[in-house]
Amino acid sequence: MPSLDSLNSRRSLVVGAQTYQYFSLPEAAKTLGNIDQLPMSLKVLLENLxxxxDGKTVTGADLQAMADWLNSRSSEREIQYRPARVLMQDFTGVPxxxxxxxxxxxxxxxxxxPQKINPLSPVDLVIDHSVMVDRFASPAAFGENVAIEMQRNSERYAFLRWGQHAFANFRVVPPGTGICHQVNLEYLASSVWTRVEDGQTLAFPDTLVxxxxxxxxxxxxxxxxxGVGGIEAEAAMLxxxxxxxxxEVIGFKLTGKLKEGITxxxxVLTVTQMLRSKGVVGKFVEFYGDGLADLPLxxxxxxxxxxxxxxxxxxxxPVDAITLGYLRLSxxxxxxxxxxEAYCKAQxxxxxxxxxxVFSDSLALDMDSVEASLAGPxxxxxxxxxxxxxxVFDEFIGVHLTPSSNEESRLLDEGGGGAAVGSAAQIAAVDYEHEGQTHRLMDGAVVIAAITSCTNTSNPSVMMAAGLLAKKAVEKGLQRKPWVKSSLAPGSKVVTEYFNAAGLTHYLDQLGFSLVGYGCTTCIGNSGPLLEPIEQAIQQxxxxxxxxxxxxxxFEGRVHPLVKTNWLASPPLVVAYALAGSVRVDISKEALGQGKDGQPVYLKxxxxxxxxxAEAILKVDTAMFHKxxxxxxxxDAQWQAIAVPQAATYAWQADSTYIQHPPFFEDIAEAPPHIGDIHQARILALLGDSVTTDHISPAGNIKADSPAGRYLREQGVEPVDFNSYGSRRGNHEVMMRGTFANIRIRNEMLGGEEGGNTLHVPSGEKLAIYDAAMRYQDAGTPLVVVAGxxxxxxxxxxxxxxGTNLLGVKAVIAESFERIHRSNLVGMGVLPLQFKPGQDRQSLHLTGRETLGIHGLDGVELHPHMQLMVEVSREDxxxxxxxxxxxIDTLNEVEYFKAGGILHYVLRQLIAG
Incomplete structure (x- = not known):
């Protein structure tokens, strides 16, 4: 849509033989006022506006408000932002x-x-969340895991192949290629985007959700x-x-350089701790300072x-010479x-x-002060x-003593590979057998060591460090402990190229860090099963x-349901802990193991x-990216062989357990439902602080005795073929049964016991949350979730x-919300309500047996941040x-909520023409 350009800011930019049109921020500033010190991220938003x-969704007053931000360093003004493109992964992309x-x-x-339902912005979907670590520690693991992935997910992949052909502006990166964020970094993104309009090439900042x-x-x-929820992304596409x-924009000043041996x-773990402590939820963070000059891309x-x-x-x-260097390298x-370069300098x-x-607030870090770290548990x-x-591990399980005898120390040595902290009398230990060998498994044992995730596998420095550490370990004669499930899942094939070029693949293989797939694997919960005797030992x-x-x-229950403590670490430390075999070993000063010469080998x-x-990184070259x-x-051939139905609408298969027609739009031809007060609502769950979306909708294993497991067995699916919740997000029957089904969620209505259960108040029975919700639905009882x-x-x-919507939950009342989930609740027609300071479920002495009324909605015009009353009626x-x-934070969200949800709003508009 052509801009009104009320500030007469459209200009031409010649780069080489090409002429580009662009909207000049310096020209706009002649009217708006000096914006030189506006944070770079806000300059990008200003250019977008x-x-x-258009005088309607974006007005001159919006533009002025962006410039005036410098005066107050915050704003309550709502703006309409239109990103250039949308990125998806398959777990969220399929639904x-x-x-x-x-x-x-x-x-x-x-x-x-039906063709009106079509992406208007470019969409890239990268299939990266489905590969699981079924096979590991073998050169054949990659091929075997890919074959299993294709077999497990054939229905989903056929559906995505249909979408690839049915929708315009929609591209799919097939499985076995890489993780969406690394593919985005290495290939899809361009820092400055272009589009041809009326025969002219328009240049503007690359932006996306x-x-x-x-x-x-x-x-x-x-x-x-x-990141946004899939619901919001679909609306952006449309x-x-x-x-x-x-x-608000928080400035984070970086100075100095990292010390030798620091990764x-x-x-990033230091930065994460500092910013989480600062409190930046819902805010932009922008990095600045002269330390950026030496910080690799x-x-x-x-x-x-x-x-x-x-x-x-x-x-x-912000963009600088280092950005350009990476664009050339990749x-x-x-x-x-x-x-x-030309565009960013001109703007x-x-x-x-x-x-x-100028920032709303700022903090600083001298990178020289950073120390070797993990995050957990x-x-x-x-x-x-x-x-x-x-x-910290010992504190987590309640061990505080030191070894009291040589026998205790010996037991700890056998279980961990080095002298450990704590009393053996308090440390559980059990012998298990595998392939004719007896091993001792103890509290603190590292049973999963995974080089995984886009976060670090995109970074050649830490990946090469892992490979070099593996090489030195093999040369010293070290091996990983036998109870460690080790895996290597890079975010792109380029990593394999440079490991091979540096001669490091062989050493990683020898320590069990063989390639298992190009995808998220363990980070998303696709860690696969542990060896059966190990799982039995842990459970028993x-x-x-x-x-x-x-x-x-x-988060709890994310990586593997049997693994209670999980530690984020750099790739070389992942390898080191696989050698040590226990987090109870202080690898900063205790031996990782014994070398082939009989001498202890230390991390140093x-x-x-x-x-x-640095010498190894020189092996990374542009030809690898081109290839x-x-x-x-x-x-590959398997992907290309998938049969693709050619039709504008999808032919739903009634017997599919992966893809089902969702019920969200069944009443779309009718008027939106009346929004009124909520009466006599029951509490479905009473939850504490830091309840994650993993707790609410797990991505990992489906238990055979869970509601979702029972459903799949009723459909003839054996537990071995359950796959994961994440892979079945195209089937609402599975997903609504999996809502609040995480084995680590704690419902205070049941004394805080773990598992996705609740108290069905009228009967007094303990039921799975799904089963209780269905009983309440049958009785016409509205539901509320209360949290910290x-x-x-x-x-x-x-x-x-x-899932919250389908369970019949009308409102979630919490002390605070994370940004994306709050937006998603509104997008699905669920009221997010926030306690005032000083009030919470504990000050109200809630037990979950109360009924709640939510008042203030009847006969009023909804508006952002309105005040409502919650009436608590107790049993006495x-x-x-x-x-x-x-x-409900913005006027747009008011309209979405009134329509029944954001997609309902869009669809009603499209039907109306």
Whole structure:
């Protein structure tokens, strides 16, 4: 849509032989006022508004509000932001395409043109979340895992192949290629985007939203992007702007350099801890300072990737010479690189030495102060110095004593590979047998060591460090402990290329870090089964074991249902812990094991120097990127052989257990339901702080005795073929049964016991949450969920909101919400309500047996941040009322909620013509 351009800012930019049109920020500033010190991320938003000014969704007052931000450093003004493109992964992409297919069918039934349901913005979907670590520690593991993946997911992949052909502006990167964020960083993104309009080429900042929280990784390349729920992404695809308030921007100043032996992972865990402590939820974070001059692009991307973990909307790095160097290295066309430089310099988007933008607030870090770190045992912001990991683990399981005898020390040595902390009398230990050998498994044993996730596998420095450490370990004669399930899952095939070029693959293989797939694997919960005797030992003796992974998420129940403690670490530390075999070993000073010469080998003996890492990184060259991305959308023979039905609407299969027609749009031809007060609602779950979207809608294993497991068995699916919740997100029957089914969720209605159960109040029975919800639905009883702080933290998981809706939950009342999940609840027609300071479920002495009324909705015009009353009626007949804040935050969200949800709003508009 052509811009009104009321500020007369459209200009031409000549780069080489090509002329581009663009909307000039310096020209706009002649009217708006000096914007030189505006944060770079806000300049990108300002350009977006300038380009989309239409007098309705974007007005001159919006433009002025962006410039005036410098005066107050915050704003309550709502703006309509239109990103250039959308990125998806398959766990969130499949339900998004299912929704689009359902919308097409609803449009056809309403007598409209189903082709109107079509992405208006470019969409890339990367299949990266489905591969599981079924086979490992073998050169054949990759091929075997891919074959299993294709067999398990054939229905889903056929559906995506249909979508690839049925929808315009929709590309699919096939399985076995890489992780969406690394593919985005290495290939899809361009820092400056172009589009041909009326015969002229328009240049503007590359921007996007993605259906994965870690979309923010691309901020490292100077691309403004963040994660949204699949619901919001679908609306963006269909031409709806992203409604948002002009954000506060927190500046993070980086100075100095990392010391010898300190990795980018150590840096990002430090940054995450600092920012989470600062409190940046719902805010932009922008990095600045002269320390950026020596911070490689891959390190920037690692820091940006973790923005969801520190709670920010994004973690933005401005464009500079290092950005250009990475664009060239990764094989972007030279014309693109030259355009990025010329455009950013013309727009004031180029980072200059000594530059100090104005921020809402700021904090600083001298990188020289960063120490070797992990994060755990169950939150990514809980950084732990390497030397304290064993102590923190012991505190977690309640061990505080030191060994009291030589026999206790010997037992700990056998279980962990070195002298450990704690009393053997308090440490559970059990012998198990495998392949004729007897091994001792103890509390603290590392049963999973995974080099995984886009966060670190995109970074050659930490990956080469892992390979070099493996080489030195093999040369010393070390081996991983036999109970460790080890795996290597890079985010792109380029990693394999440079490992091979550096001669490191052989050594990783020897330690069991063989390639298992190109995908998220362990980080998303696709760690696969442990060896059966190990699983039996853990379950029968209630062992508290550990995983160590180079990922970004370590929430309870995410990595593996039997692994209670999970530790984020750099790839070389993942290898080191596989050698040590226990997190109770202080690997900063205790031996990893015994070398072939009979002498103890310490971490310092095999840790590679910065010089060695730098020499290895020289093996990474542009030809590798050209080779691996030459036919990135083609896929292998198995992908190409998938039969694709050619039709505008999808032919739903009644017997499919992966793809089912969702019920969300069945009443779309009718008027939206009346929004009124909620009466006599029952509490479905009473939850504490930091309830994650993994707790609400798990992505991992489906238990055979769970409601979802029972459903699948009724459909003839054997437990061995259950796959995961994440892979079955195209089937609402599975997903609604899986809502609140995480084995680690704690419902205070049942005394805080773990598991997805609740108290069905009328009968007094303990039931699975799904089963209780269905009983309440049959009785016509509305439901409410009550929770503590940071409700919905973690992944941008739309099924956490969709499942909540399908269970009949009308409102969630919490002390605070994570940004994406709050938005998703509104997008599914569920009221997010926030307690006022000083009030919570505990101050109200809630037990879950009360009924709740929500008043203030009847006969009023909804508006953002309206005040509502919650009336608590207790079993003894007493009542208490409290005022709560309705977290419908913007006018657009009001319209979405009134329509029944964001997709309902879009579809109703399209049907109306």
């Amino acid at each position: 300038l380009r989309w000014e 998004a395409v299912v929704d689009l297919a359902a919308m097409r069918e609803a449009m056809a039934k309403a007598g409209g043109d 993605g259906t994965d929280s870690h979309t923010t990784m691309i901020n490292g390349l100077g691309v403004l992007g963040w 031409g709806q702007p992203v409604s948002m308030l002009i954000p 980018a992972t150590d840096l 891959a390190d920037r991307a690692t820091i940006a990737n973790m923005a969801p973990e520190y709670g920010a909307t994004c973690g933005f790095f 094989g972007r066309p030279e014309q693109t690189v030259k355009l990025v 004031g988007l180029w980072r200059e030495q000594g530059q100090e933008p 169950k939150r990514p912001q809980d950084r732990v110095a390497l030397s304290r990991v064993g102590k 003796h209630d062992l508290t074991v550990a995983s160590v992974l180079s990922g970004n998420r370590n 003996d095999i840790w590679p120097s910065q010089r060695e890492i 691996e991305y030459a036919e990135v959308f083609a896929g 702080k940071e409700y919905g933290t973690g992944s941008s998981r739309d099924w956490a909101a969709k 007949g007493t009542r208490e009322s409290v005022e709560v804040l309705c977290r």
